[in-house]
Amino acid sequence: MKKIIYLDNAATTEIHPDVLNEMLPFFKKMYGNPSSIYSLAKSSKRGINLARERVAKALNASTKEIYFTSGGTESDNWAIKGIAFANEKKGKHIITSCIEHHAVLHTCEYLTKYGFEITYLPVSEKGIIDVKELERAIRKDTTLVSIMFANNEIGTIQPIKEIGEIAKKNNIYFHTDAVQAIGNVSIDVEKLNIDLLSLSAHKINGPKGIGALYIREGVNISSMIHGGMQEFGRRAGTENVAGIIGLGKAIELSTNDITRKTGYLKELRDYTIDEIVKRIPDTIVNGDRVKRLANNINICFKYIEGESILLMLDHEGICASSGSACTSGSLEPSHVLLAIGLPHEIAHGSLRLTLSKNNSKEEIDYVIERLTAIVKNLRELSPLNK
Amino acid sequence: MEEYSKEVIEHFLNPRNVGEIKDADGVGEVGNPVCGDIMRMYIKVKKDIITDVKFLTFGCGAAVATSSMVTEMIKGKSLEKAEEITNINVAEALGGLPPIKMHCSNLAQQCVKAAILDYRKKHEK
Structure with missing residues (x-):
C-alpha cells in the first residue's frame, strides 16, 4: 500500500x-x-x-x-x-x-x-x-x-x-x-x-x-x-x-500540554489556508480565522463538487472530508455550510482538512501541490467554469 | 458509503470525450447546481449517426463516470439507437452503481435525450 x-x-x-x-x-x-x-x-x-x-x-x-x-x-x-x-x-x-x-x-x-x-x-x-x-x-x-x-x-x-x-x-x-x-x-x-x-x-x-x-x-x-x-x-x-x-x-x-501542541497545529493550519488561497483562485475559507480549532481547515472551491475532490485526493493517498450532498448520503449539502449562508452550489464544493501533530510541513506541501492540480483538472471538466 | 466499482473509478479518473464542440449540431444540459450535478453534452450528427460527442460535468464521481460512459456508448450510434439507451444500461456498463447514485445514471441518459431533442429542433424541415 x-x-x-x-x-x-x-x-x-x-x-x-x-x-x-x-x-x-x-x-x-x-x-x-x-x-x-x-x-x-x-x-x-x-x-x-x-x-x-x-x-x-x-x-x-x-x-x-x-x-x-x-x-x-x-x-x-x-x-x-x-x-x-x-x-x-x-x-x-x-x-x-x-x-x-x-x-x-x-x-x-x-x-x-x-x-x-x-x-x-x-x-x-x-x-x-x-x-x-x-x-x-x-x-x-x-x-x-x-x-x-x-x-x-x-x-x-x-x-x-x-x-x-x-x-x-x-x-x-x-x-x-x-x-x-x-x-x-x-x-x-x-x-x-x-x-x-x-x-x-x-x-x-x-x-x-x-x-x-x-x-x-x-x-x-x-x-x-x-x-x-x-x-x-x-x-x-x-x-x-x-x-x-x-x-x-x-x-x-x-x-497535557495543549498550548504547545496547538501552537504547532495553528501554524500548520494557517500556512495551509494561506497557501491554498494564494495558489487556487475562486476559493472561500469557511468559518472564523481566529475563533477556530487549531487543526481545522474548511475551504470551498467554486465550480466543482466535493466528492470528486475527495476521490482524486484518495487516488493520491490523501484522506480528507467534504460537506457535499454526495458525501452526506442525501441530496442536501451540509447544514452547517448552508447555515453560514453559502449558496447550495458553493456548499457542494467544500473540502475539510483536519490535521494532527503527526502531519509534517512536507506532507502539507505535497497535498497543496496535488490539490492545486486536482482543482484545475476538475474545473476543466465543469460546465460552471465557463 | 458503498464502494464504487473499478470501472466507475477508472472512468472518473480518466474521463473520455471531455470538452466542448464549438459547432455542435445539438447541445443538451440537465441537472442543476442546487442538487450538486449538471451535465452538458455536445453532439455532431451526420446522416442520423452521432459522429462526435463531448461533455462537461459538475458533480460527484458517479456523475462524471456516467457522463463519460454514456458518451462512449452513443458515439457512432444512430440517434434512434442512442435514444434507446436506459440508465440501467449505463449503470451496468460501469459494473453497477451504489443505489444512492442511480440518479446520476438517470441524468446521463436524460442528457443524451436532451442533446438529441435539441438537434431535432434545430434540424426540423
Whole structure:
C-alpha cells in the first residue's frame, strides 16, 4: 500500500501506542467483571477508577460527575433526552443552534414528537451564535441550552463562557458537545459553568465505542439505559473496561500540554489556508480565522463538487472530508455550510482538512501541490467554469 | 458509503470525450447546481449517426463516470439507437452503481435525450 497522508482527524484518529498498551491487559488476563467480588475483578474496577480520575482531572470535575457511555452520540442523546424528560414539569422548551451535530439535532427533532419545542439559534457568516439572540430566546419554560463547544465541520469555537453565564443566571441547564474541542481547547467545567458535557475517545487518539458524559452534581436528569447498578446506577450495562482504560489514557495525553501542541497545529493550519488561497483562485475559507480549532481547515472551491475532490485526493493517498450532498448520503449539502449562508452550489464544493501533530510541513506541501492540480483538472471538466 | 466499482473509478479518473464542440449540431444540459450535478453534452450528427460527442460535468464521481460512459456508448450510434439507451444500461456498463447514485445514471441518459431533442429542433424541415 502506498503512503497515506491522513488529514481527517475530525472524523477519527489513530490510536496512540501508549493508549493501546494500557488497554491490552484488559483484553487478556484482566478480564474480570468489575461488579464481581474476587481479586481478578478488582483490577478491572481499579482500572475504571483510574480512568474516571483522569477524565475528571481533564475537565476540572469530580469523579462522581463522570459517566462512561458508548461515545459522543450516546452522551448527547442522554444529556438532551435525560434533561428534557426529567424537567418537563418545569417546561418543554429547549434552545440549541442550527449548526449542531446530528446527534443533537436529530435528538431534538425526536423530542418534538413528545410535545417539546425547540429554538434553533442562527449563526453569523463565520459560524458563531449571538449571545444576545440566546438571551432573547429564553422563556419561562426553557429547561436546557445545548450548544456545541466547537463545530466539527468549520471548527468555529462558540462563546461558551458567556453561554454558561447566561444559562446559570436564568437557572437553565447548559449542555455542550465538546467532542471536537477536547484536547484542542482547555476546558474547565467550573469556570465555564457547564452542567453537562459530551466527549468521545476516538477523536483524541483513543479507541472507538467509548465516551463519557459529565453531569454536574445535583443536576436533575433521567437515565436512558436501565438495568444493573453500573455507573452509579445511572447508566446500566457491564462496562467496556478496555475502552474506558483507553479513554482515560487518551484524555490524559491529549489534555497535557495543549498550548504547545496547538501552537504547532495553528501554524500548520494557517500556512495551509494561506497557501491554498494564494495558489487556487475562486476559493472561500469557511468559518472564523481566529475563533477556530487549531487543526481545522474548511475551504470551498467554486465550480466543482466535493466528492470528486475527495476521490482524486484518495487516488493520491490523501484522506480528507467534504460537506457535499454526495458525501452526506442525501441530496442536501451540509447544514452547517448552508447555515453560514453559502449558496447550495458553493456548499457542494467544500473540502475539510483536519490535521494532527503527526502531519509534517512536507506532507502539507505535497497535498497543496496535488490539490492545486486536482482543482484545475476538475474545473476543466465543469460546465460552471465557463 | 458503498464502494464504487473499478470501472466507475477508472472512468472518473480518466474521463473520455471531455470538452466542448464549438459547432455542435445539438447541445443538451440537465441537472442543476442546487442538487450538486449538471451535465452538458455536445453532439455532431451526420446522416442520423452521432459522429462526435463531448461533455462537461459538475458533480460527484458517479456523475462524471456516467457522463463519460454514456458518451462512449452513443458515439457512432444512430440517434434512434442512442435514444434507446436506459440508465440501467449505463449503470451496468460501469459494473453497477451504489443505489444512492442511480440518479446520476438517470441524468446521463436524460442528457443524451436532451442533446438529441435539441438537434431535432434545430434540424426540423
